[in-house]
C-alpha cells in the first residue's frame with residue numbers, strides 16, 4: 001500500500017457552509033488528531049497514535065539533556081519516521097532516532113538549552129502504510145538541573 005498522508009481536506013468541500021460553531025468544533029477535533037477522525041473505527045485502530053510521551057504534553061522539564069521517547073500503539077517504520085524539536089526561538093533540530101528502541105517506539109536525545117516553550121514534532125509511518133503526525137508541547141525551566 002502506498003503511504004498516504006491523511007489530513008483534514010475531506011472537510012473542505014466547496015458546498016460546505018461553516019458556521020462559527022462548526023469551525024470551532026472542527027478546530028477542537030483537529031487539534032486532538034488531524035489524522036484519525038475521518039476514518040472508520042476498524043481502520044483507525046491500525047494507525048500509529050501516541051500512547052505515552054516523554055516529555056509529557058504540557059510538562060515542564062529542567063534545562064539540559066533531554067531524553068525523548070514516544071510510545072505508539074502499533075509498530076512503525078522507523079526509517080520513514082521523523083522527530084524534530086522546535087526551540088522557543090523558532091529554530092528546528094532534527095532528532096537522530098535511536099536504532100535500538102522497541103518496535104513501536106521513537107527515541108532520541110537533545111540538548112534543551114533555551115528556556116521557554118518547545119514543541120516535539122513527530123511524523124510516523126505505521127506498517128499499514130499510513131502516515132500520522134502531531135506535536136507535543138512542553139516547557140523548559142530556566143533553572144539548570146541540580147547537580
Ligand SMILES: [Cu+2]
Pocket residue numbers: 043044046047126128129130
Ligand atoms: Cu492506517
